[in-house]
Every structure is written in structure tokens, then in C-alpha cells.
Amino acid sequence: MDKVALLTKVFEAFASSTKGRYVFMTDMETNISRWSKSCVEEFGLPSERMENAGEIWEEHIHPMDKSRYHQSIVDLFEGKSESHDMVYRARNKNGEYVACTCKGTVIRDDDGKHLYFAGTIDNHGIASEYDSVTALYTKDKLLDTLADLKDERQRYYILFVGMYNFGELNNVYGYEFGNKILRTFAEKLLEFTDDAEVYHAGGTKFALVSTQLNLSEIKEIYSEIVDYCRNSIAVEGVNVTITLGGSCTEVMNFNIDEHTVYSNGILGLDESMKDRHGELCVFGSSNLDKSHERLVLLNALRNSISRDCEGFSIVYQPVVSAQEERLWGAEALVRWQKNPFGRVSPSEFIGWLEDDPLFYDLGLWIARNSMKYWKEKVLSVRPELSLSINVSYTQLERKNFRRDLLEILKELDYPPENLRVELTERCSVLDKNFIRNEIIFLRSQGILTFIDDFGTGFSALELLLFLPVAGIKIDKSFVDGIDEDEKKRIVARAIIECASNIGLKTTIEGVETGDIREILLGFGASHLQGYHYSKPLSIDDFTSHPLFKE
Template structure:
């Protein structure tokens, strides 16, 4: 009895080690299951000890996945196989389907008969404090630490580091190799125990310290630059890392932690894109040259907090490449507010995309775009579709699926008229996670496109591994194609490759009839660009001459 009580305590201790990982054990002979208490709470199970637990859990499995699950468990119980390894969708306590990955194996008696079935279930719909690829604390944990420092009025310094050449590494060696690079670099950050290390989104990292001075933090950055320059060895291959960085000293506790984060990330962007990796230094106590940006970021954040005042949507038509009939539109966001005037989206999206408040703006865009489309466009043109961008920051949020699908249900929006465009930075998400997200939306009737194909999101392995409906070739990739034979060859190859694997192609940035004619010869499916229309309001969109005639 004492041993059983001790084993039970061991089980409970292990079960509490992770928010999103469940532990289970099953007595196969008696069909008695014991599972983690967090699994009971989060997945709506009747108890942590269940007779016939496999049947009960099977009722939570998505109907499309249930038969595979039942057959695989039957093979385990019969002794036909000793291992269960499956990814499926399961209904949680709120009635929403989340992607789960389950791994288990049997413990056999001396005759090889299965006695116990033990394993883990990872709920990928629940955010974890640790990043799956690097093992570092997540961006959400970083914000919690910054908030705690602000509330405790604790002065601190934060160093952001980014890998400038990661896209090239990914494209040359592949996605999985790139993840190993991130993991190896993250491991090196543990060499600085005076600072807490975080994965700050994508290929960005952060070190936070209340002990290290600016001089020492700068020394840390210089050491990291040298570490990357001398190269790291992955699978026998020497890889050189080119780094950029930004440093922020925080001694003003009236500044929101999100503004600190956004400012640091923006500084990192300047280091990586404009300063050739040079460390950018800011002080939140002395805003001097950084004042204008901080004011603008705060104005953007205030606009979002006030119901997205100053934000509006415009729509750019997407046409069929054969007869140039309108087939849909992409929703695009704009922002204008005194005294700033109209701020180009390429500026404020870059400032906001890494700010947690961008999530709220994203939900506003989804709701507003779908509402306008259903009320104004579909009554007049019921067959055309709406495309909306989705960023990596939105996808990795714990409640994104639930929040997005609630908007769809609230508006009763026809899902067969809705597409999501995965923006460039989505490539930094774990490939399996991204694949599962696409599968989830596809299972709900919503298609997904890879946006910005031909820029950083150009790895062909993503085209092969992600179950997307199509790709959108970025306008920068085809600009000047009329006089560039190499671009013609590459564009033709990409479009043919996409078609051969059953994926449609949309080309953005069509500005001339000559460009249109060249790409038409390559069997492109859809066009988008100023040749047809600039982005316009929803009222202007439904009155476009495109709906009545062909462009010549």
C-alpha cells in the first residue's frame, strides 16, 4: 500500500511539470486509466481515474481522426504493436478542437503480453512558458518579467539579439537544420547566468538583467557576435551567424513593458537592416532621438485600445488570369491620426507586429473585414472570396483559434468564401505547429495561402510540407520581370512547381499589361496589382468597372 501511495505521488508530481503535457497510465487487463488532473480540467474528462478511459477519450477525438485512433489503440491492447505515436484533434472543455500529439508504449510481462500502457499527450492549443524549439522562456514570459520589474520599480537592462542571415541558412540547409541552429545558439545564452534568456519571437532573443551594467551587456553582445562569426557546427557543417542587437536601459517605471519590448524590437530591426549589425543603444529615461518613435508607438497603441480609432480597411481586387474576372480581394489596413497624418502600413505594421497589442488589432481586422464583406459584397457578388493576412504572432497565441472561430460564428460568415494569408514571419514558427494550424482551419472549411513567396518565405520545402491552398508571389520578386530573363525563368519554375503539387498561384504587383502577358504564359492562376486597381474602400470596391468589363 505504501508503495502504491508513493507511486501515486510520483505520478502527480510528474503530471504537474507542464501545463500543456498530460501523463497517462493504463492497466490494460482491467482497462483502468489514470490521467493528469490538468488533462481532466482542460479536456473536460469525468475523472482522473476512469474505467474504459480509451473509449471515453475516443469520444473527444475529432470524427475524422477517431477511426485511426481506435484502430491504433486496439493494436496496442492486442499486443500487435508496442507503441502509439499519433497526432489528432481532440475536443477540450470549451468544446473547441485542439491539436494533440500522443506518444505511448507498453510494459509487458515476462511472456511478452502487454500489462500497462503509459505515455504523454501534448496539447498544442495551450501556451507553454518554454519555447519548443529553443527551450528558452517564451516572449509571453519575457513580458511577464518586464511587468514584474516595472511593478517592483526594479531598474533593468534588456539586450535583444537577432540572427541576420537566418533566412539564408534556412533556404540552403532546410527548416529542421535551421531549428538546430536556433537551439545551439540558445544553449550558448545559458553561459550568462547573470541574465535571464528568452526567445523573443522568430529568430530574436533577449537577455534581461538587473545586475549587468551597460558596459558588461555590451561586452556580452560583442562576445556573442564573435561566437557567431567563428561559426557553430551543426551535423558536421560549420555555420557562420551574423548578429544584430539593441540595448535598452529601463529606469522609468511609467513606461509600459509592451512599449519597452516594441522599442527594443524596432531597434533590433534597425540594427539588422540599416546598421549592419551594430548595437543600437536606447535609454527609456532619456528619449531624445527616440522620442518621436515612442510617441508614435504609444499613439498607435492608444488607437487600438480605443476601439481601433483611426484604423480603416481597404480592399484590392484579385482577378482570374484567364478572363480577368474579379474572384476576390485582399483586406489591407490603414492608419491615419492627427498630428501624424497617414502613416504608411509598411512602417506601422513593422512597429506593431511584435507588440502583443497587435493581436487586438488583428481581431478587429478580422471582424471588420468579414462584416463589411458579408453586408456589402456578398449580397451583390456571392461567389467572390475574401483574403485576410494572419501573422506568426497571432497564430502562436493560445486563444487564437477560439477567438477567430468565434468571429466567424458570430457573423455567420461563409467559410468557403474566406482565405487566410500566412505572412512572411510565419516561417519562424515550428513547422509541425504551423502545419497543424493550417489543418485546423482547413478542417473548418477555411483555406490558407503562403504570402510573400519569393522573399524570406521562399523555401520550397514549406510548399511541399504545408497543406496550403495556394501561394502568393511577392511583387518585389517579379518587379522588372519584363527585362530580366533570370526572373522569368525562376518565376516560371515556381509557378509550374506549385501547379504540379496542386497549389494555385497568385502574383502580386501586376503593374503593366506586358508583365501580365508574360506571367499569363506561365499559367498563373490569379493576378493582383495596380493594373487592375489600387486598394479602395469597400463602397468603391463593389462599384469597380472590373465587375463589368475586361482589362485590355
């Protein structure tokens, strides 16, 4: 057997020896390589035999790791190094980055001439500290970094950047294309600075953390990111325009934990998106008191949740049938009150709290307690009345959500037909096929689902045809001033008629006055809700209300 045939036999023996371990061998004179078939299939490489395989493989290396990889290969071929041993992220055929360990060595002949570069690549799969879509560090890794900086008492800036038209992009282009947008955006973020670590902070949010940059440099980076997105991002030949919001926090208070810092940034991001048209919200030395006050508040809220939701309470706002104006049920709403803060409006904390790990616990507490008191105080007297609870995207996407909700129903012996789930507007960031499957599951258990805040995050009319919901709740923004705005009356009537014609129920919230009630009664809605009928009530006040006693 000649040497070439022997090498081929040896290569094939090693190449088939271990799953997830790939073998490669490169002729350093011709730069022609042989790679394991399993590696070629996993990463979508051209073939088992390749010329300039190093350059081809480099295109699969994550941008943050590419320069290290490139230099290592150059050193090998220039004789500056005899071995290659490094961990990097490589993109597989599905576009996911997986963690790999590559070990190789140079084989010489008796005269010291380079003959082959041979080695192995171990595929560790999707690493827990890296996000599989963007290949950036994950939110958990971000929180670990913030905790380390706190322990080191290291001052730093954290810049949050978020997309607030992403639900529309998902609706237009689809979930998979949406992931490609996130991946392209993430790779671009890495190019803006070498003085900050970049993280995928969950959903469509990203974070940059730096101990080196100053505030003016942070602002400049944010401005460049906004300009880049405004001029459209090219993804597979399609140009998409992304609308951004941003918040920046200077952290110098080392008594505040990492979750509170994160939540403060998310709250600022929400403010930037909703109230400032994407202008960067800055919390630091110039408004230190405000920033500190907010951080302290967020910390107190998180502590309350950790203490079995101490300070939180449930109120119930009546919902009436539109035709008879008789009580149909109620929506469960959460309130929080604690010294020295007093009563804090949900609008001041729900937006950022949705992204906090503890929000899931709060959501389960709301579901359990609202149903518990509803069953004890309401269904025992009026068994036909239904209760609506809100479910956010961070709850719905949790793998234990189905199990936990069913366990609460079983634990309380609560009738599922008396429960209505309202999906909040931010559920629009989820894959619509995933949402559809969750709705079908809930329906199979006897639970009806409504789209909350229709006209905002869930604005795509095609979703009404795709998602098997029982109805929609029209956002209050369509009702405010409807008695003085003809356009709003036209839009509200059109939405209600459209929903009715395809068999969906409609609830209109924000019915605050008698004039608004008179207008809406003629539109054909199914249910009405608002201060004209009642403010949100404690369970005892609810059962004492005239509507309940009719």
C-alpha cells in the same frame, strides 16, 4: 533484519510514496547513492545505484543554477553545512528544464561521523516563468522585469538579439533539432556576461537587460555573440551558422510602459535584420529624439488597439483572374491614422506589432470587420467574389485561433468558401507539422490557404510538397523591375510553372505597370494584384470601381 536490509526497505517505502517526489540516499564514505526509479526514468540517469551521483546530477542542472548547486554539495561533504535546501532547474530526458526543490540533510552516527546524505527532490514541472526549450526566463517574465524597472524609475539598457535564417535551419534539420539550436544558443548567451539577466523573448528572439552595463560594453557583448554565431555553433556534432540582428535601447523615459519598450526593441531588431545586415541598431542618448518619437508612436498604437482598434481601418485591394482579367476578389489590408501622427504605413508597425500581445486582438478585429463589410457590401451583389486575409505565426500558434475564427464565421454567417487565408512569411518559424495540421483543419472547414510572400520566409520548395495549400502568392520583390531584369523573368516563370505542375494556384502581387502586366500574362499565373488594376480601396470605393461593376 540487518541494517542494510532495513535501510533498503525504508528507502523503497519513501521512494514509492509520492508522484513527482524522488528520494535519494548517499553513503558519504563510499559516495555510492541510491535514487528513486521514477527519478532515474524521468531524467535519464544511468541507474538507481550510482557512484558520484552528485557529479552526474550536476550535469543536469541549468547553467545559471549550477554554481550554487555545486557549492552547496561541496559544503556538505567538507562538513561546512549540515543540510541542502534549494530550488533549481534540472534537465529531463526530453531536454526540457523543469523546476525542482531539493531538500536533504546529513545523517551522523553517535560519534558525529558523517554516514549518509539523504533527502527528496520535488519535480514541479515546467515553471511558468521559464521557457521549456531554452530554460531562460520567458517573455512574460521579461515584461514583468521591465514594469518593475519603470516603477523603480531605474535607467537600464535592453539588448535584443534575433536569428533571421532560422526558418531555413528548421527546414534543413527539422523542428526538434531547431529547438536544440535554440537551447545551445541560450546556454552560450549566459556565458557572455554576469551583469545582465537573459530572457527568451519569443520565437528566435532573446533579450539581455542590465542596469550595470554601459553602451560600449553592450556593443562589445553583441559583437562577441555575432562572432560566435558566425564561426558556427556545434550542435550534436553538426556545425550550423546563424545570422543575427540586434537592437539596443537605453530606457530613461519612465512614462512609457513595458510593452512599448519591448515593441521598440523588436522594431529595431527588424530594422537590423532587413536593412542593416545585422548591424546593431542603437536607440539612446545619441538619437534620443528618434527613439522617443518611436516609443510614443508605439504606445499610441497599443492604446488604439486597447480602445477597440480606434484609428484602424480596412482597405481592399482588388485581385483579378489572370486570363480574363476580371475581378476575382480582394485582399484585406489594415491602415492606421491618428493625430498627431497622421497616416502611418503598415510597414512601419506590422513587423514589431506581430510580437505584441495585443496583435492577436487586432488580427481578430481585422478578420471580423473585413468579413462583415465584405458580406454586407460585396457578397450581396457579387456572391462569387472571395476575400483574402493575412494570418501571422503569432495568430496561428494561439490555441484559441481555430475557435475564434470559426466563431467569427458563425457570428457573421459568413460563407467559408469565400474566405482565403494567407500565411505570412514568418510562419516559417513554426513546426511544419503544426502548420500542416492547421491547414488541414482550415480546409476541412471550407477555407483555402495560400503561402504569402513566397520566395522569402517560405522559400523551401519542399514545403510546396509537404503543406496541403491551395496556392502561393509570389513576393513583390520578384516582380519589381521584372521588365528590365531577365533573371527575374526566368525565376518568376520557373516558380509559376513549378506551382502549376503540382496543382497549385499562383497570385502575383506588385503588378504596378502595363509593361509588367504584359510580361506576367504570358507566364500562366492564376491571379494578378497591383496598382495597375487598383490601389487599396475603402469598401464603398471598391463597390464603385469599374472592375466590380463588370
